[in-house]
Amino acid sequence: MGAKDRLGQKHIEAFHEIKRLFFPRWDLRGQWRVRHQTPGGHARLGGGRCYSESKLILLSEVSMEKEELWCLIIHEICHSSISGHGKRWKARMRKAAERAKMLGFERLGEKLLKNIDGYNADWNEIKGDWIHGFPTAVYGKIEDILLDCPDITYTILVKYLARELCLSPKEFRKKYKRARKVFDDAKKEMTEWRHPIKNSLLKS
Numbered sequence: 001m002g003a004k005d006r007l008g009q010k011h012i013e014a015f016h017e018i019k020r021l022f023f024p025r026w027d028l029r030g031q032w033r034v035r036h037q038t039p040g041g042h043a044r045l046g047g048g049r050c051y052s053e054s055k056l057i058l059l060s061e062v063s064m065e066k067e068e069l070w071c072l073i074i075h076e077i078c079h080s081s082i083s084g085h086g087k088r089w090k091a092r093m094r095k096a097a098e099r100a101k102m103l104g105f106e107r108l109g110e111k112l113l114k115n116i117d118g119y120n121a122d123w124n125e126i127k128g129d130w131i132h133g134f135p136t137a138v139y140g141k142i143e144d145i146l147l148d149c150p151d152i153t154y155t156i157l158v159k160y161l162a163r164e165l166c167l168s169p170k171e172f173r174k175k176y177k178r179a180r181k182v183f184d185d186a187k188k189e190m191t192e193w194r195h196p197i198k199n200s201l202l203k204s
């Protein structure tokens, strides 16, 4: 067995253990895969990528302590169906950190919380991004609003966002073609994960 295969094996074992301990209701059909990627090119050493559509997590890791690897895998699993490091991704990570502490993995819990902190961008910066209408920021905003108001309808949401962006609802729909899909996906995903919405709001 070559070094790369051994690493691949180590990743697969860690992935399954993490799934069992942290995400028992995720990927029940076992469709997700982890694969080792040689660092270099686009692959950062100690980095990971999550491809939601092909249900694949690529990890480029050479030798890392267990907490480091577990944190990386949890980070990537939290990206399944969520791109970016917004509120919903953070809520998932926070939940995993709480679980780590509950299971007695103190250091892993700390590492996860530190990882979340690394993505706490200045709120004004985020607001600036979305108020300028950058599509990714607007789509991120849709996910944030849903987290706060899970029962909001799509029509009301579009009305609100359009007003904030000085557009008519019709212009909004035309400019942000993926908005409906982002809304539907976020809604579906929230039901699947059953986020502790109230708890995460209290803490944020």
Ligand SMILES: [Zn+2]
Pocket: 075, 079, 084, 085
């Ligand atoms: Zn990430």
